[in-house]
Amino acid sequence: MSDKKYSSGYRAKRKADSARLAALDVLAQVREEDAYANLVLADTLRDYGVEGRDAAFATELTYGTLRMRGYYDALIERSASRPLKELDPLLLDVLRLGCHQLLNMRVPEHAALAETVDVARQVTSDGPSKLVNAVLRTIQRTAPREWEALIKGQSDSRKATAEITSHPEWVVEAIRDALGDSSFDATEVVEALSANNIPAKVCLAARPTLTTRAQLLRELGDQGSAAQVASTSVIMDAGDPGRVAAVKDGRAGVQDSGSQYVTEVFTSIPLTGSDREWLDLCAGPGGKAALLTGYARSVGARLTANELHKHRARLVAQNLKAFSREDYRIRVGDGRTMAEHDGERGYYDRVLLDAPCSGLGALRRRPEARWRKDPRDLAELNALQWNLLRGAVDCVRTGGLIGYITCSPHLSETRDIVSQAVAELPLELVNLAPQVVDLPDALTTDGCIQLWPHRHGSDAMFLAVLRKK
Template sequence: MSEDRRDERRNPRGRQRGAARSRGQGHRSAQAPSERRRRTDPARTAAYDVLREVDTSDAYANLVLPPLLRERGLSGRDAGFATELAYGTLRLRGRYDAILARCVSRPLDRLDPEVLDVLRLGAHQLLGMRVPAHAAVSETVALCRDRVGAGPAQMVNAVLRAVGRRPLDEWLDELRADAPDAVTALAQVGSHPVWVTRALREALHGAGRDVGETADLLDADNTPPRVTLVARPGLVDADALTDGAGDDVHVEAGRWAPTARVLVAGTDPADLPAVADGRAGVQDEGSQLVTLALAAAPLDGRDARWLDLCAGPGGKAALLAALAARRDARLVANELQPHRARLVRQGLRAVPDGVVEQVRTGDGRELGTEEPGAYDRVLVDAPCTGLGALRRRPESRWRRTPADLGVLTRLQGELLHSALDAVRPGGVVAYVTCSPHLAETRLVVDDVLRRRDDVTRLDARAAVRDVLVPGAQIDLGPDDGGAGGLDVQLWPHVHGTDAMHLTLLRRG
């Protein structure tokens, strides 16, 4: 019997949608217990429930999974298995969909979302984890029976057996051979949307790098990042970051930033007293570098009042505040959303009194008009597509569309204009995005500068090199002699950081 015929025999209630179904509150098959496999294990169930929550509520897996594991009492190996299964499936969804499409005789978008998520979980166990094929198939079929129904379970069994007949390398060779062009081949094998793959390829070229690095960049996006901590200067010494945390907690020095320490796997950052009380925090090393570079950039005149224009959720604001405290400067943190402003206040809790002048809630686009020339240093950490942090939020690549760029780039330009109005003559503005997309980086800056004659581009590369760990040699790409040779673009596959962009500007 074909997969389609088996699928058509499923209970009609299997087409229901909703979060209640995703938590296992949907129908159960009337199949006799002797004919039905036992319920699947809690780790696989947790991974499935995370995928359904991500799909039905636009939630982020890194916010859904930890409390779910605690709620269900999963720890150790079970928690590790559920984490790898959920995150790995989300990261490699595009690759697995391309393979599954060759094993299902109907378009994947005609399958129920619940069934498709079960198939993706099974494919990851077969092709991306060290799970024996018989266990991957039987446990995934049991998961389908438990969470979806007996009818689809028969189709799931047939499809996963077809997937498991060939090793991953053979499947990837087939994807490359059948792709209509090189970008599509990269996208399917590297599990990114085609438009994102093309944009990353163009960004590498725009930064003067070899477009042959695209595959390495996609692979880096599919590699789980290690947890990096920031030791906020003056609040905690980086070498004392683990004090009071127990003998089994270890960190390693960061590669670039003197404030960075990498947490050895298996430790919850919240277990460190310095993190719990706000003297330290979780922050990507690239994020630390661009913040340190703003504070190190040369300016003319006073250096007493700093602004974080888009401060939520507060990591860069907390590092800026710690740096400001050491120079007797004050920080104003602005955030549009009240709930994100609360996160900023929480992140600033360990900063000495008097350093944080205000955490204000308001539209950053208006601040330049409200307080013209009032600040010496301004950070514009602009809202963006987040294509530079796909290794941390794998589901983002499947949510973003090219249509998002028009809205975001317009907002980014307006925020940068406001920041340049808010900084005084001789002051410095840092334009930062967690995206390497040319439309969100160099093109935004170039467009703003075309409409102003009072701004000079500074050497952001020199500023970053000035704040590196002593002796570190960082590859920031070729200097093309133009504006791009002054900006900084970090890369996951080169620097082990998020793909942060930094432009430094001085108002004349």
């Protein structure tokens, strides 16, 4: 750190604010160590002695900056008049923090500037801190509406939408394709992407046969309200879910309302013949398994929850602790080859395949997730999804149902893989139109369900139901 006075001379050097330093440290951990911000934030705040209102400030600063990084980078690049890659990464993080304070927090402009320059000086030296001052002043001098117009006005509409909504360009393309829009800057494409910039509220699931939404609402008092989409879901408007008695004892769990809805729809599809043995092929950590066990129990069926990883199977057990051991069994194994084991082939009446996926439908939950995802991972995921689908076909009886779910709207892991399955495997698609009369904008043209944060207030969950021929 430099000992020299800040050269503009308008105030003396002073120690940078701990909340901002802590936020910067988290950004650095995310960038350098691939850390998850939500996992390292609490320890980092403790290390810097940041608590109470300062901790809330640091949290908002960290998450907001990570989320809006793409937009801030567009402004920084234009204001620094040099490519971003020529900026020191730590300095770039400082600039991003400054942008968030200037543009999206209720921090007075002079404080946003001065405090950010203090941080720059403390973690680098005088020279770079002058650059921070100059760049942030340039950003501040232009009105937010003018910045938006400037970015939207560029000829490359995919890049413009990516920058305005703060997403990688490949995600813009994926969302446009999933919505069936022809242009990258179509109103709904921008709305869908912008919805990822609004943090999701905590949602609880009232687990069937253990409690009801009405009971959960009563328990929460003025801290809860009924959520959209699923009949089991409750939004926690305030408070800590870990302190809710129903969550502590397993009658309820923290779960997105879209996840609840697709599980509810799948279990409500009528089935000819027996309906006693249900399988959750990829069950960890067990949110859907807990709903499935409840629904199964209410019709006299039993759930088998399968999971590849032992430690995740333990989480399933934790999620099912409020049910009786007769209602479920948990097994550890590979869902792709489960039918090779004694008695598993064609044994199940319903199989839920909640497949490992890109998670593009839950970007609003993890502020930095969109920057970490790589489109090259999709090919590997698609191969796994396909092999799990084949595994599910082997486990379900003729006439039985498979519910294929992803937390993603990306076509390669939703409608494309399902149409390939219908073409190549002994499966027919069940049209879900009768199940979604109250939610017609959730139905895809091929009769599947695709939820969206901007339409339904849930994660972008996908459900296709397939019947084995």
